[in-house]
Amino acid sequence: MSKIEDVKSLVESGRTKLVAATVQEALDEGNTADNILHAMIDAMRVVGDKFSTGEIFVPEMLVSAKAMSKGVEVLKPHLAGEGTSSLGTCVIGTVQGDLHDIGKNLVAMMLESNGFTIIDLGIDVSPQKFVDSIKENKDVRLVALSGLLTTTMPTMKETVKMLKESGLNGFKVIVGGAPVTEELAAEIGADGFAPDAGSAAVMARKLVA
């Protein structure tokens, strides 16, 4: 098995303590940083699919994301300043009035692992803060809104409305969270919906393609 295949396998299985050294070995073997990065992105896509189908659970996904992040640290000096981003910037946050963060964090990790640069605004984020963040950051191509409480669905709707009426463009809006359905997403004017972190990565790639 080539070192690049080893890297892929280590990310998939979440071997956080081994991946950095193996990425270095893959570089030493003559693989380009870009190829190694894409092998890791492919691994995370597999992880996302397995999570969506219930084959793996949150801990396995978290350690895979952590493994990838350790590998990216080794690659960074070799990536000519491009970082991991090839899909643009994603602004993500839990909408105002809601303090839940695990779903949002998982989606952020999956999107980052799939090639987005992540601007994580955290929890309880006002509609205006999302708009400001698009203005303040370069190449924002995706805005991801999370909400777990039925009581914060009106705020999610208000946030989508403000984003769409902001006069800013070049980005799509994806929404998710326990009470969010595909129907609700369409009703409030979002461009995409995903029921879990693995599907969010698939939908995000589709939206910015």
Add this chain to the structure above:
Amino acid sequence: MLTKKENLMETIKGGNPDRFVNQYEFMDIIMEVPIDPFCEPGKEMKTSWGVTFRWPEGQLGQFPVHDEEHKVLKDITEWKKYVKVPVIKTADEDWAAAVAHAKAIDRKEQFVTVFYNPGIFEMTHHLMGIDDALIAYSEEPEAMHELIDCLTEFELAFAKEIVNRVHPEAIFHHDDWGTQRSSFMSPAMFDEFILPAYEQIYGYYKDHGVELIVHHCDSYAANLVPSMIKMGIDIWQGVMTTNNTPELIKKYGKQITFMGDIDSGVVDFPGWNKEIIAREVERACRNCGKLYFIPCLTQGLNLSSFPGVYEAVSEAIDKINKEGLR
């Protein structure tokens, strides 16, 4: 007509209940044992373990705070350095209110029930944040086993005080193990870490006069039901509709009873109304039947987030008990 207690026993043993058990009616819940209190709305508090909770204005509950300043356990491999086990209160005055409450309960009608929170899994993520905790279960299993042993030892010592002083017939114990759609961890990981802790804790209660273990977990956890049975849970409270409750009753009803199937998120919101509640109660009762099932909000106590909802659900169940299903 059976008493509330008799009707409950007929329900969970697959006998002849004469009506649906109505939500929490069979338990008189003692909240006064000296565990950490809940944070009050709009305030912040620190638990005896050093965990900071906030309940921001307008929110539906309290949240643990896990920024770098407030996170208690910053490195699982050094948990002994960070985790300070609190001293259990053993003065008579600390337990007086709970003891008095227990004495005032009509044991023929209701189970003398002690409330305990948080559970073992919740304690692990309260101490370090859920992302760190779930990674630690995967990456540092030895340290996690040690931490869980420590938490279990504390809970067993507390359980000893509870049984010696309050003599409860039931325990109502919280520990959420999943999200709406999935358990946080795989059944295999759950069986490695969480099951052994609860086999000890619930086993201790059962060995010391407790008849009923009622466990609250308002999430998807259908994949954990075999483990719940092994650890001695009699009633899983908080079962959400995403678990397919009728299917669970069919598969496991003789070993465990399911309490819930009326998702709080669907009926307990600012614009609630009695029509939605009647529809959801009717659906739950019709689909699940009287045996091995207790219609109830998935909320983890006999109350609701918005005034009137809990009572309206009880009224709707009463109506079905009097008039039958339509």
